[in-house]
Amino acid sequence: MFKRLKETILEIIQQADLILLGLCCAASVFGIAMIYSATRYNNDNRKIIVQTAALLIGIVVYFGISMIDLEMLIKRWKWIAAFDVLFILLLKTPFGVSDDTGNTAWLKFPFLPVSIGPAEVVKITFIILLAWQLQWLREEKRDLRSFSAAFYVGGHTLGIAGLYFVISGDMGNALMFLLIFVVMSFVAGFALRWFALLFGASGAVIGGIIAFDLVPDSKKYMLNRFIVLFDHSYDVQHTGWQQTRSLLTIGGGGFWGQGYLHGTQSQAGVGSVPARHTDLIFAVIGEELGFVGATLSILLLVAIIIRVLVVGWRAAQPFHTYVCVGIASMVMFQMIINIGMCLFIMPVIGLTLPFFSYGGSSVVTLFAAMGFVSGIKKRTVVRRRPGRPLGSNAVY
Template identity: 65%
Template sequence: MLNRLKAILADFFQQADLVLLGLCCTATVYGIVMIYSATRYSNSNRPVIVQSVALFLGICMYIFLSMVDIEIVMKKWKWMVGFNIVFIGLLLTPLGIGGDTTGNQAWLQIPGIPFNIGPAEVVKITFTLLLAKQLAWQREEKRDLRSFRSAAMAAGHTLALMGWYVVISGDMGNALTFFFIFLCMAFAAGFALRWFALLFVGCGGGVAAAWMLDLIPSYMKNRFLVLFDHSYDVQGAGWQQTRSLLTIGGGVWFGQGYLQGTQTQAGEGSLPERHTDFIFSVIGEELGLVGCLVVIVLLAAIIFRVLLVAKNAQTPFHSYICVGMAAMLIFQTIINIGMCLFIMPVIGITLPFFSYGGSSVVTLFMAMGMVSGIKKRSPTMRRPGRPLPGRTIG
């Protein structure tokens, strides 16, 4: 058994993507250091301990999934469809708990696990795998990916999952992540641009109609209204982002110093959700613009690495998976930083690898482990200019 384990680890260190692992670990450790500062006022080390345990589990999952052949796993794709439906459905059981003041039922509290699990975090990965399988199957069956039928099949799959999740959880933020993953994967697969235009017009019209018919909850409307008028509902919908801007603005170029942030080290009411949704604001205050740029560079490097693996993937299926994983990171990064800068609505999207969240860290490492496994099974780098099926990636 010991010799077998040594052989597996030797194979991992020889063929897996150690650069990607190093970037992910660096980002997570950076996040843990800042989470300690953000929660220091509470005199509780639990968030740091949970995040550290999640990092260890994440590394284990990264190593394991680097060794797994996704092609073999996806032979049981019907089981994965059932898993998505049932796992989200668990939110309706006594295990489901609310994640914020809006009443969103978006978390599972499972006895014996030291952190709550967000089903969306796991389903983002399984959804990406299923959509990649669907797109690859359509290509293998010589389906015209530019046709309406092909576009409707992929869009229907996505909208069905989004609808199921939103109806049960009320969490629109993660539902939009599914939608963005679909858009990027469909674009990479070569879907006709006219279908994207039609989709945007349809979604835009639907949102406008829902707004005018007062079908959108008032708290959700207010989160958008404050973006256009920062003085609107400052004590309500705009409170978190107003405090976030104040916090970031206090850091200037090099910050006020680690553990020295005025708002970060103040009491409960100074900066809400400072270790989760607004960890970027904490970094801005204590480490300044330089610290924020390091965050952006690390996340950009991870995303670039994933897209590089996509470009050199052995099959379209593998390439689509990597594009989906990169899309997940891109969307969460843009939305979270935009939330902190008061240019995006607060929709409960955390900053990948940096924000507190055990299930988020573990599932992110799982996703990157799959990318590493794809890199491990890919041929040597293609010569520059060699195109992939669908649109060129990278």
């Protein structure tokens, strides 16, 4: 019995994408080291324990998810869609937790030691459902350029993004749904006119809201976060405080950095660098490890994105390709927005740096997403036949 179990475990490990797993683990360990540095000033070891436990759980989840066949899972698409809606609606129950800005974007269950962000989970199931929609439209409608195709996929995206934003008030993750949709539908072959219409309509709506001062007082801070990008002196003590401190911290690192655990701002007390273990972890990397460390962190994330895209490019069918593209775009946009936020060129919208920032549920769900990619790689290899080109069923 133990021999069979050992053989099964070894088979699971051997069939998984160990390169992708290694890159994810390297980024996570890097992140844990920087979280330790960022929280050392108050002797808070709990975050290190939580993040390390999340990494270990994430590895197990990675192997477990890689065993799931997406074709079998997607047959229960109605249940997945219902789960997305109900999981978001849980934010309106007593389990929903509000942050300092009034956004209700976290769930706190009494039987779990950490909070869960529904958006982290729903983004993955959303990508799977959207990928299946795109393949279905390609096969059944045979025309991704039609209005009906744009209506189906656009309606799905706006429905989830709109519901999440109305319920939670979290603009960052609501925006992520839209960005993921744009990349996936573009790769699938949607007509450019639909993207032009989307961006044009969005610009007109946002412009109208600003021009006619329709932003409610409770949400004025969102508008201010965009204004401060063009005028760094605007409301420095409030709206621009985080990014001003972040830019100062990164600037102090120079090329080689001030040394691990020796950052002037990173090791200072409360009030020096806000959210240094979450939203502004990149600032700590920049100060203590300098340009070299910051570049290494970016290269690790870029390597993960490239690996996911390579698996998608080799996939045996468009459905798998679209899933990989969606997951890669999710990591890519979070990286770009978070780093841009730390460099004061993008607004603060609450998106953390994947694998690096503190957040147990975030790490576990990221490893789960990568587990789906690993499973796609495994099944691409298993289903190959002699003389059959790899990925011959996919359109690239």
